[in-house]
Amino acid sequence: MREVWPSMVLAFPVAIYAGAKVLGSAPASQAGFAGMFVVMLILAILSAFPYERVLLWAAGAQLFATAFILGALYFALGFGVQLLAGSLLAAPALLVGYSVRPGPLGWRLFAFAFALAIGLGLLAADQGLTSSGVVVSAGELIREFISLNITQALGLYGLLASTGGVIPLRDFFDPDFIVLAAIAGAGLLFTSLRPQTAWGDLLPSAGAMTSFLAMEEAPVDLGPDLTSTLEGRSAPEPASGIPPGVPGLLGGCLAAVLAIAAAFVSPGVTLLLIATGVVAALGFTIAVMRRTLPAHP
Amino acid sequence: MRTSAMLSPRGSGALGGGLGILVLGFYSLNVLILVVGTAFTGFVLAALIWFSLTTRGFSPANFAYERYQNSSEVIVGDIGSMGLRLVNQGRTGFYAEIFDSHPDSLDIVAGEPRLVTWWPPQSEKRLVYAFRAVRRGEFLLGPTVVVAHEPFGFAFRVTTVENPWTVDAALRVPLLAAGPSTFDHDRRIEGGINLPIRGMGTEFRSLREYQPSDDIRAVAWKRSAMGRLYVREFERETPQDIVLVVDTGWRMGAGGVGSTALDRAVETSALVVRYALLRGDRVGLLLWSNQADLWVPVGRGTDLAAAIRRGLTESSVGPGAFEAGGAFEFLDQNLKKPAHLLVFAAPGHWAARESEGYSTLSRKGHLLYFFLPDLPEMYPELGEETSRRVAALVDAPEKSRRNQVVAALAALGAPVFSYDRTGPTEAMVELSEHLRAFRGVA
Numbered sequence: 079m080r081e082v083w084p085s086m087v088l089a090f091p092v093a094i095y096a097g098a099k100v101l102g103s104a105p106a107s108q109a110g111f112a113g114m115f116v117v118m119l120i121l122a123i124l125s126a127f128p129y130e131r132v133l134l135w136a137a138g139a140q141l142f143a144t145a146f147i148l149g150a151l152y153f154a155l156g157f158g159v160q161l162l163a164g165s166l167l168a169a170p171a172l173l174v175g176y177s178v179r180p181g182p183l184g185w186r187l188f189a190f191a192f193a194l195a196i197g198l199g200l201l202a203a204d205q206g207l208t209s210s211g212v213v214v215s216a217g218e219l220i221r222e223f224i225s226l227n228i229t230q231a232l233g234l235y236g237l238l239a240s241t242g243g244v245i246p247l248r249d250f251f252d253p254d255f256i257v258l259a260a261i262a263g264a265g266l267l268f269t270s271l272r273p274q275t276a277w278g279d280l281l282p283s284a285g286a287m288t289s290f291l292a293m294e295e296a297p298v299d300l301g302p303d304l305t306s307t308l309e310g311r312s313a314p315e316p317a318s319g320i321p322p323g324v325p326g327l328l329g330g331c332l333a334a335v336l337a338i339a340a341a342f343v344s345p346g347v348t349l350l351l352i353a354t355g356v357v358a359a360l361g362f363t364i365a366v367m368r369r370t371l372p373a374h375p
Numbered sequence: 376m377r378t379s380a381m382l383s384p385r386g387s388g389a390l391g392g393g394l395g396i397l398v399l400g401f402y403s404l405n406v407l408i409l410v411v412g413t414a415f416t417g418f419v420l421a422a423l424i425w426f427s428l429t430t431r432g433f434s435p436a437n438f439a440y441e442r443y444q445n446s447s448e449v450i451v452g453d454i455g456s457m458g459l460r461l462v463n464q465g466r467t468g469f470y471a472e473i474f475d476s477h478p479d480s481l482d483i484v485a486g487e488p489r490l491v492t493w494w495p496p497q498s499e500k501r502l503v504y505a506f507r508a509v510r511r512g513e514f515l516l517g518p519t520v521v522v523a524h525e526p527f528g529f530a531f532r533v534t535t536v537e538n539p540w541t542v543d544a545a546l547r548v549p550l551l552a553a554g555p556s557t558f559d560h561d562r563r564i565e566g567g568i569n570l571p572i573r574g575m576g577t578e579f580r581s582l583r584e585y586q587p588s589d590d591i592r593a594v595a596w597k598r599s600a601m602g603r604l605y606v607r608e609f610e611r612e613t614p615q616d617i618v619l620v621v622d623t624g625w626r627m628g629a630g631g632v633g634s635t636a637l638d639r640a641v642e643t644s645a646l647v648v649r650y651a652l653l654r655g656d657r658v659g660l661l662l663w664s665n666q667a668d669l670w671v672p673v674g675r676g677t678d679l680a681a682a683i684r685r686g687l688t689e690s691s692v693g694p695g696a697f698e699a700g701g702a703f704e705f706l707d708q709n710l711k712k713p714a715h716l717l718v719f720a721a722p723g724h725w726a727a728r729e730s731e732g733y734s735t736l737s738r739k740g741h742l743l744y745f746f747l748p749d750l751p752e753m754y755p756e757l758g759e760e761t762s763r764r765v766a767a768l769v770d771a772p773e774k775s776r777r778n779q780v781v782a783a784l785a786a787l788g789a790p791v792f793s794y795d796r797t798g799p800t801e802a803m804v805e806l807s808e809h810l811r812a813f814r815g816v817a
Binding site: 182183184185186187188191192194195198230234245247248250251255256259263271273274275276277278279281282300304307308310311312313314315316317318319321322323325326327328329330331332333334336337338341348349352355356359360362363 | 381382383384385386387388389390391392393394395396397399400401402403404405406407408409410411412413414415416417418419420421422423424425427444454456458468469470472485486487490491492493494495499500501502503504505522524525526527528529530531
């Protein structure tokens with residue numbers, strides 16, 4: 079539980095930032111829009127806690143909210159759209175909540191990246207609306223968000239078909255969002271990348287070695303010889319020399335720096351480089367490793 | 376033999392997550408998402424490749440090992456120990472998980488058979504642990520499994536150091552051991568286990584008072600008077616057949632570690648076999664629950680002793696319930712000569728089939744003796760009055776069942792001996808003394 083707090087504190091601001099920035103452009107009259115965002119944000123924060131009871135409450139409340147939105151859409155379209163837009167605005171926060179909670183690493187990272195992608199889309203939609211002088215209402219936001227994704231897909235198709243086209247997400251750049259995303263990523267990795275075995279037991283590290291495993295009180299009389307032999311057994315020992323995870327971290331940093339450098343030098347080649355590098359490394363990994371589910375000894 | 380590096384579920388999840396982010400990056404073509412995806416995927420791949428390269432020579436040859444402070448024999452319920460010294464002879468250090476395989480029957484009471492640690496090259500690690508044997512048998516310790524872990528849990532390599540060690544967990548009674556014994560029971564039973572078969576023997580020993588179970592032909596009419604009959608006793612001359620019937624049904628599991636109803640039956644059986652064989656008698660063993668778990672036909676010699684020893688040592692409680700009727704039918708079909716049948720059992724019921732089987736065996740000259748554990752008494756007494764009352768309530772159905780069985784056996788005229796957690800050896804001694812008094816009734 080203690081390790082959830084730092085990642086929550088570091089990871090949620092990016093999602094809150096995206097939602098708050100869009101809400102800042104919306105008129106104050108749309109209370110359902112802002113209210114639903116706040117409600118869903120609270121649920122997202124609750125769902126980050128690794129308590130089953132809290133999770134159940136959060137899941138129940140989300141189901142209720144979904145039913146409420148559907149009902150509102152049926153009976154009062156305008157208000158229902160406000161609720162829907164509020165939920166869309168809180169989607170990054172919900173995904174960040176999932177990524178912070180202990181669980182399968184791959185899904186958590188994907189959820190985090192998905193949160194960033196939706197956040198980018200929302201900010202880009204907001205920017206698109208404000209730059210064209212349209213008031214950011216709930217309905218307009220949803221329409222613009224959908225339109226932006228259709229444009230993005232058509233742009234990608236045009237890129238592949240060499241017919242050209244607009245790619246709105248590529249051109250969007252918000253330095254505040256990037257900084258907050260970097261902080262959120264660090265918060266996420268802070269808890270999920272601690273030294274551990276393949277089955278999740280923590281490995282002894284220098285920070286965790288403050289309490290040496292002393293000879294526990296044996297429930298039986300072992301005699302002096304056996305007691306003395308037991309005291310001579312090896313204790314868990316932290317890594318010495320260069321920290322063992324450093325090569326991986328250096329590799330990650332190098333890959334990121336190369337990707338950024340390539341993007342600045344020649345954006346078109348960047349994708350090709352990334353794709354080639356990933357395929358080559360994956361090929362190597364598959365060649366030397368086997369995937370298996372080990373039995374815990 | 377080199378070992379393959381294994382991608383753990385966490386590692387494959389991380390790779391999958393990284394690739395998923397890259398897919399999002401390729402969709403958005405936004406630098407932020409692409410950089411996040413590239414950095415993370417690059418990190419995971421670099422970690423995997425580095426781990427694979429640095430541990431590529433990982434094999435059993437990397438380790439020198441030695442077992443020390445190790446027990447090869449231990450009494451059930453007592454403490455044994457195991458020490459294991461392993462040296463990493465490789466050129467690189469790694470995060471290691473060392474695990475010395477051991478059966479569940481050896482309960483670890485101190486120390487650890489597992490160690491997770493950083494293991495520098497050319498250094499030694501020691502695993503030491505103490506265990507308590509919770510059941511009889513021969514148990515294998517080892518091999519030792521060494522797992523090299525990638526520091527973030529993305530991958531691992533496993534190798535097995537073959538260094539097995541056998542621990543023999545036995546009961547306090549030396550099963551069929553030769554030589555003089557220091558056990559009081561041994562000395563008492565040594566003289567008394569001489570079980571007779573009626574009609575055998577010719578050398579007169581003494582007269583004694585008539586008992587209802589005696590053959591009327593043994594009555595010494597000239598020495599008898601009205602209201603007081605005497606029978607002649609003779610020394611036994613011919614070898615006798617003794618068959619031990621041991622219940623391995625679930626009810627015999629009552630009791631504490633190393634002192635269950637079955638453990639106690641095994642102890643006493645071992646004593647009987649030991650002295651019967653020393654005296655030249657022939658012995659057989661039937662382990663029975665609702666079928667024959669083991670049948671050692673009546674015989675003698677070292678091979679037979681070894682077979683019985685193994686059978687008794689490895690006997691364990693199974694899920695079935697003891698069916699005496701089936702056991703009697705089995706014995707009827709497999710015994711060629713009259714024998715003494717010592718039945719150590721906790722039957723849950725006694726019906727017509729059982730009585731019929733008993734009568735059939737008796738008609739053929741077999742003598743049956745029953746040693747019935749008092750199951751609630753196999754546990755230590757409870758301290759508090761309330762606990763005792765609750766236990767009495769819980770035990771009431773069992774006592775009722777047992778009383779019904781005892782009554783049925785009494786109606787058949789079968790000798791019945793009860794035993795509690797101290798075991799049936801006292802009862803066996805009592806029986807042997809009783810039989811010595813009846814020895815060689817002609």
